Amino acid sequence: MPTSPATYLLHLECAECRAIHPADQEQHLCGCGGVLLARYDLARLASDFPRERLAARPWQSGLWRYAELLPLADPANRVSLGEGMTPLLPLDWLGTELGITVWLKDEGLNPTGAFKARGAAVGVSRAKELGAKTIALPTAGNAGAAWAAYGARAGIPVIVAMPKDAPPLTQREAQLYGARLHLVNGLISDAGAWIAAGVREHGWYDASTFKEPYRLEGKKTLGLEIAEQLDWQAPDVILYPTGGGVGLLGLWKAFEELRALGWLAADRPAPRLVVVQASGCAPVVRAWESGATQTAFWEGAATIAAGLRVPGPLAGGLMLRALRETNGTALAVEDDAIRRAIGELARAGCWVCPEGAALLPALRQLRAAGWVRTGERVVLLNTGAGLVYPDVEPLA
Amino acid sequence: MPTSPATYLLHLECAECRAIHPADQEQHLCGCGGVLLARYDLARLASDFPRERLAARPWQSGLWRYAELLPLADPANRVSLGEGMTPLLPLDWLGTELGITVWLKDEGLNPTGAFKARGAAVGVSRAKELGAKTIALPTAGNAGAAWAAYGARAGIPVIVAMPKDAPPLTQREAQLYGARLHLVNGLISDAGAWIAAGVREHGWYDASTFKEPYRLEGKKTLGLEIAEQLDWQAPDVILYPTGGGVGLLGLWKAFEELRALGWLAADRPAPRLVVVQASGCAPVVRAWESGATQTAFWEGAATIAAGLRVPGPLAGGLMLRALRETNGTALAVEDDAIRRAIGELARAGCWVCPEGAALLPALRQLRAAGWVRTGERVVLLNTGAGLVYPDVEPLA
Numbered sequence: 001m002p003t004s005p006a007t008y009l010l011h012l013e014c015a016e017c018r019a020i021h022p023a024d025q026e027q028h029l030c031g032c033g034g035v036l037l038a039r040y041d042l043a044r045l046a047s048d049f050p051r052e053r054l055a056a057r058p059w060q061s062g063l064w065r066y067a068e069l070l071p072l073a074d075p076a077n078r079v080s081l082g083e084g085m086t087p088l089l090p091l092d093w094l095g096t097e098l099g100i101t102v103w104l105k106d107e108g109l110n111p112t113g114a115f116k117a118r119g120a121a122v123g124v125s126r127a128k129e130l131g132a133k134t135i136a137l138p139t140a141g142n143a144g145a146a147w148a149a150y151g152a153r154a155g156i157p158v159i160v161a162m163p164k165d166a167p168p169l170t171q172r173e174a175q176l177y178g179a180r181l182h183l184v185n186g187l188i189s190d191a192g193a194w195i196a197a198g199v200r201e202h203g204w205y206d207a208s209t210f211k212e213p214y215r216l217e218g219k220k221t222l223g224l225e226i227a228e229q230l231d232w233q234a235p236d237v238i239l240y241p242t243g244g245g246v247g248l249l250g251l252w253k254a255f256e257e258l259r260a261l262g263w264l265a266a267d268r269p270a271p272r273l274v275v276v277q278a279s280g281c282a283p284v285v286r287a288w289e290s291g292a293t294q295t296a297f298w299e300g301a302a303t304i305a306a307g308l309r310v311p312g313p314l315a316g317g318l319m320l321r322a323l324r325e326t327n328g329t330a331l332a333v334e335d336d337a338i339r340r341a342i343g344e345l346a347r348a349g350c351w352v353c354p355e356g357a358a359l360l361p362a363l364r365q366l367r368a369a370g371w372v373r374t375g376e377r378v379v380l381l382n383t384g385a386g387l388v389y390p391d392v393e394p395l396a
Numbered sequence: 397m398p399t400s401p402a403t404y405l406l407h408l409e410c411a412e413c414r415a416i417h418p419a420d421q422e423q424h425l426c427g428c429g430g431v432l433l434a435r436y437d438l439a440r441l442a443s444d445f446p447r448e449r450l451a452a453r454p455w456q457s458g459l460w461r462y463a464e465l466l467p468l469a470d471p472a473n474r475v476s477l478g479e480g481m482t483p484l485l486p487l488d489w490l491g492t493e494l495g496i497t498v499w500l501k502d503e504g505l506n507p508t509g510a511f512k513a514r515g516a517a518v519g520v521s522r523a524k525e526l527g528a529k530t531i532a533l534p535t536a537g538n539a540g541a542a543w544a545a546y547g548a549r550a551g552i553p554v555i556v557a558m559p560k561d562a563p564p565l566t567q568r569e570a571q572l573y574g575a576r577l578h579l580v581n582g583l584i585s586d587a588g589a590w591i592a593a594g595v596r597e598h599g600w601y602d603a604s605t606f607k608e609p610y611r612l613e614g615k616k617t618l619g620l621e622i623a624e625q626l627d628w629q630a631p632d633v634i635l636y637p638t639g640g641g642v643g644l645l646g647l648w649k650a651f652e653e654l655r656a657l658g659w660l661a662a663d664r665p666a667p668r669l670v671v672v673q674a675s676g677c678a679p680v681v682r683a684w685e686s687g688a689t690q691t692a693f694w695e696g697a698a699t700i701a702a703g704l705r706v707p708g709p710l711a712g713g714l715m716l717r718a719l720r721e722t723n724g725t726a727l728a729v730e731d732d733a734i735r736r737a738i739g740e741l742a743r744a745g746c747w748v749c750p751e752g753a754a755l756l757p758a759l760r761q762l763r764a765a766g767w768v769r770t771g772e773r774v775v776l777l778n779t780g781a782g783l784v785y786p787d788v789e790p791l792a
Contacts, residue, residue: 089476346574
C-alpha cells in the first residue's frame with residue numbers, strides 16, 4: 001500500500017454531450033449546460049489495486065480510504081472533520097415485519113449531523129486544491145451548515161444563500177461557522193439565482209449542486225461504503241430521500257465504478273435505486289410516472305422535510321436516467337406519514353431526520369405492491385440526524 | 397483472528413476495599429459502598445493476542461473492535477447504533493499558537509450526538525445479557541437520551557429522571573425514544589434519590605453513574621481509541637470536561653490496561669489527566685486544590701454546561717486518585733469563557749458542546765502557567781456536538 005494513495009482521476013466528462021474537460025483547473029457546467037462527471041482510469045486501478053488492500057487501511061482515514069476514487073491530487077489538501085464511515089444498522093424488527101432484510105445507513109453520524117458532510121469535505125478539499133478564494137452556494141437547509149463548517153476548517157470564506165423559512169437551526173449553524181448568510185424570500189431556486197449573480201459579478205467559486213463536479217464524488221463514497229460494509233455484495237434495493245439528487249447519482253456512480261473495477265460479487269448486481277420524495281414537492285416522481293426524461297418545475301413546493309424541498313433540481317434528467325438504468329422507481333409520501341415514521345423509528349432507537357423517515361412508509365408501500373420482493377436486501381439511506389430538525393414534531 | 401472475539405473478563409473488584417465480586421450476575425456497588433471495576437485476564441490476553449491483530453479488524457464493528465477488553469460474553473447481546481470510532485482532529489491553528497501539538501477527539505460523531513453513547517451501548521448490552529427488565533437512571537442531560545435510545549434499540553424499557561431545567565432537547569429526546577421521563581425540582585443528585593427509591597421499590601436495574609460497572613467499560617474505549625489513533629504513543633496530556641467523571645476514569649483505566657498489556661510505546665507513558673470543570677460547579681477542582689482525597693457537595697451548582705452540573709459525583713475520591721496517579725491536575729473556567737470558546741472553535745469548523753468548549757480556555761491557562769510544556773502532545777476530549785445544546789449562545 002502506498003503511504004499516500006494517489007487519485008486515478010483522468011478528466012471530466014459531460015453527462016449530456018460527452019465532451020471531455022481537463023480536471024486540473026476550476027470547472028463548473030459544460031458549455032452545453034450538462035453536468036460534468038469525474039472519470040477515473042478504472043482499468044489501471046483494477047490492475048494496480050486488489051480490492052483486498054482496502055481492508056488493511058486504518059479506520060482513522062474516514063472516507064479518504066477510497067482516495068484512488070476521489071479527485072484530490074495531493075492528500076495535503078484534505079479538509080477533514082472525520083466524515084464518513086457511518087454505520088449500516090440492521091433493522092431486524094422491520095425485516096421480520098416485511099419478510100426482507102433491511103439496513104439503515106445512518107448518515108447522522110457525520111460532522112454537522114448529515115450526509116452533506118461527505119460532499120462538503122471532498123468539494124471544499126478540491127476547491128482548496130484548485131485555489132478557490134470564496135465559495136458560494138444556495139441550499140435548502142443543511143448543506144449550508146456543512147459547507148460553512150468545512151470552509152471554516154479550510155480557512156476559505158463561504159457565502160450561503162437559503163430560503164427565509166429554511167430550518168432556523170441550519171441558518172444559525174451557517175453563521176456560527178462564520179459563513180456569510182443571505183436569506184431570500186422564496187425557495188432554493190431563488191437562492192440559486194442570487195448566488196449565480198454573485199458568481200458572475202464577484203468570481204466566487206460556484207459550489208451550487210452539480211455546478212462543480214466534486215460534491216458528487218464525496219457523496220459517491222456512500223455507495224462505496226455500503227458495498228464494503230456488505231462485503232461487496234450489493235443490496236437489491238436502496239431507497240434514497242431525494243431533493244437535489246446528489247446522493248442518488250453518487251450511489252449510481254459508485255456502483256457503476258465498482259462494477260467496472262470488478263469489485264462487486266458477480267451474483268449481486270448493482271442495486272435498484274428508489275427516489276423517495278414528499279408529496280408536497282415531487283418533481284422526479286411526477287416525471288417518472290409520466291415517462292418523461294426531464295423534470296418540470298414543481299409549483300408551490302411545501303413539505304416539513306426541508307431537504308426535499310427542491311422544486312427544480314438541475315440534474316432531474318440524470319436522476320431519471322439513473323432510475324431507468326438501475327430498474328429503479330420513484331414514489332412520494334405524505335408529511336403525516338413522515339411524522340409518524342419519525343416516532344416509530346425513534347421508538348426503535350433511531351431518531352432520524354424527516355427526509356430519512358420518509359423511507360419507512362415508502363418501503364412499506366413498495367413491499368405491499370410487490371415491487372420489493374420477499375427475501376430481498378434493502379438499504380434505507382437516512383441522510384441525517386433528528387437533532388438537525390428539532391422543530392419537527394412526530395405524530396403518535 | 398477468532399470470528400467472535402470473546403471477553404477476557406474475570407470478575408469485578410471494589411475500587412475501595414478490593415473485595416472481589418462475581419461478574420456473571422447483576423452487580424451494583426460493593427457492600428462497602430465502593431465502585432466496582434471490571435477486571436480482565438490481561439496476562440492471558442497479552443500472550444494470546446498481539447496488538448497488531450486489531451489493525452485487521454473491520455472498521456464496521458465500531459468500539460466492539462476491542463471486544464476482548466469489554467464485558468460482553470456473547471456478541472449476540474450487542475446493542476449497537478454504530479457508536480465509537482470517532483475522529484481525532486488535529487487543531488494545527490491552536491498548536492501553532494501554543495507551541496504544542498493538539499487534537500480534538502470529537503465525540504459529537506456518535507449516536508445521540510455525544511460520548512454518552514459509548515457507556516449506554518456497553519451498559520445496555522450487558523444489562524440485556526444479565527436479564528435486566530427495566531433500566532433506570534438519573535442524568536444531568538444527554539446520558540438520558542443515550543440510554544433511552546439504546547434501551548429502545550434493545551427493546552428494554554428505560555426510566556430517566558432529570559432536573560426540570562435540564563436542556564429541553566434532552567428531555568424531548570428521551571421521550572422520543574420512548575423512555576418514561578420523570579422531572580425533579582432540583583439537581584441530578586435529587587433525580588438520583590428518586591431513582592434509588594424506585595430501584596428499591598420496583599427492582600429496576602440501577603444504571604446510575606458508577607452504580608453498575610459497565611458504563612465505565614464503554615467509556616474506556618475512548619482511551620483505547622486515542623491510543624490506537626496515535627499508533628500506541630500515548631499523548632502527554634488529555635483534558636476532560638468533568639461532571640460525573642465516567643469518561644475520566646475510563647481514560648485512566650484504559651491506559652492502565654494498555655500498559656499492563658504492553659501495548660503502549662515504552663517512551664510514551666500514560667497521559668497526565670486534567671479535570672476541567674465550570675467555575676459554577678467545580679467540586680473536583682476544589683478538592684484537588686485543597687489536597688483532599690474526597691469531594692464535598694457543591695452548593696448552588698450553576699453553569700450553562702449541563703453535563704458539568706454534577707455537584708456530588710459518586711466517584712469524586714476515585715477521580716482525585718486518578719489525578720494523583722497520572723500526575724494530572726484540575727481547573728475551572730467561567731461560563732463566559734465557555735461561550736467565547738464555542739464561537740472560536742465553530743469559526744475553525746468545530747461546533748462543540750459547552751462542556752467540550754471549556755477545554756480551550758483551560759488549555760490556554762495550563763500552557764500559560766507552564767504546566768503544559770512546549771512541544772507536548774495534547775488531546776482535548778470534546779464530549780458532544782453543539783447540536784445537542786442549540787440554546788447555548790456563543791459570545792463574540
